[in-house]
Amino acid sequence: MAVTEETLVHTRNSHVAAISRTIHVIIFNIPLKRRVYGLILQADMTVVPYKDKQGSKKQQVASMFDNISGKYDFLNHFLSLGIDILWRKKAIRQLKKDHPKQILDIATGTGDFAIEALALNPDKVTGVDISEGMLAVGREKMKRKGMDDRIELLSGDSEALQFEDNKFDAVIVSFGVRNFENLEKGLADMQRVIRPGGKVVILEFSKPKSFPFKQLYNFYFKWVLPKIGNTISKDQAAYTYLPESVRQFPDGESFLQILEKVGFKNTQCKPLTLGISSIYIGTK
Numbered sequence: 388m389a390v391t392e393e394t395l396v397h398t399r400n401s402h403v404a405a406i407s408r409t410i411h412v413i414i415f416n417i418p419l420k421r422r423v424y425g426l427i428l429q430a431d432m433t434v435v436p437y438k439d440k441q442g443s444k445k446q447q448v449a450s451m452f453d454n455i456s457g458k459y460d461f462l463n464h465f466l467s468l469g470i471d472i473l474w475r476k477k478a479i480r481q482l483k484k485d486h487p488k489q490i491l492d493i494a495t496g497t498g499d500f501a502i503e504a505l506a507l508n509p510d511k512v513t514g515v516d517i518s519e520g521m522l523a524v525g526r527e528k529m530k531r532k533g534m535d536d537r538i539e540l541l542s543g544d545s546e547a548l549q550f551e552d553n554k555f556d557a558v559i560v561s562f563g564v565r566n567f568e569n570l571e572k573g574l575a576d577m578q579r580v581i582r583p584g585g586k587v588v589i590l591e592f593s594k595p596k597s598f599p600f601k602q603l604y605n606f607y608f609k610w611v612l613p614k615i616g617n618t619i620s621k622d623q624a625a626y627t628y629l630p631e632s633v634r635q636f637p638d639g640e641s642f643l644q645i646l647e648k649v650g651f652k653n654t655q656c657k658p659l660t661l662g663i664s665s666i667y668i669g670t671k
């Protein structure tokens with residue numbers, strides 16, 4: 388074949404096109420792959436308090452709460468301007484018509500939710516937690532308030548509860564489920580120990596959605612709260628873990644779907660304070 392000016396131009400053009408295609412692929416596909424890979428990583432990633440330390444999420448969470456137990460109550464009320472107290476009261480009111488006599492408070496910590504549950508006039512509130520430090524502060528508080536005959540605080544793991552099936556009229560959890568290592572396992576075991584017809588009431592942080600409150604709140608939650616919390620608690624990770632764990636945690640409809648998956652019926656979500664927290668309710 389004779390090499391004409393026309394074929395030379397054509398060959399040069401197809402080389403240029405091939406090179407430009409390669410550059411296009413490099414520029415656009417690599418970041419895309421990274422994005423997809425990042426999403427896969429994110430889906431697998433468990434948020435733990437101490438990223439540079441060994442140990443399961445459960446071990447890390449227990450040791451984090453042991454560390455901050457002395458300052459936990461103060462920081463809770465200070466950082467939420469006391470609104471956490473109103474949220475707990477409102478969550479407990481969801482059980483008013485049920486008159487539960489045996490109540491289990493999971494992830495009871497220093498026992499504030501268990502104390503609020505006394506408003507329902509139960510025979511007994513049992514609280515369980517994996518942090519001995521939080522339980523010690525809680526037991527001291529119950530003694531001081533003369534409530535230790537009606538509230539019992541025990542060491543216990545939400546994912547392997549030490550109680551028989553169908554024991555409790557109601558199971559309650561405030562700001563605990565987000566910290567579970569295995570959320571579904573924890574919720575399923577809670578469902579197991581509730582009697583048929585009994586209720587679960589869960590209070591947990593959620594994510595505000597409306598502009599501009601969402602932006603203002605996110606600024607406070609991500610930048611201001613960790614600085615104050617970490618300084619006062621003297622734990623460099625606890626109050627950084629808080630917004631990170633909330634960001635990654637399912638809220639609203641997604642959380643209700645998980646409750647239903649483990650067997651709860653008539654599930655409801657009641658957002659509080661423009662969606663900063665939500666109350667979730669389900670029936671066994």
Ligand SMILES: C[S@@+](CC[C@H](N)C(=O)[O-])C[C@H]1O[C@@H](n2cnc3c(N)ncnc32)[C@H](O)[C@@H]1O
Nearest residue numbers: 452494495496516517518544545561562563566
């Ligand atoms: C943010 S505190 C909430 C304490 C209390 N309910 C309140 O409203 O103040 C979370 C608690 O969950 C506990 N926790 C985390 N995982 C748990 C598990 N698998 N079983 C029992 N308690 C758990 C922690 O030890 C911690 O005391």
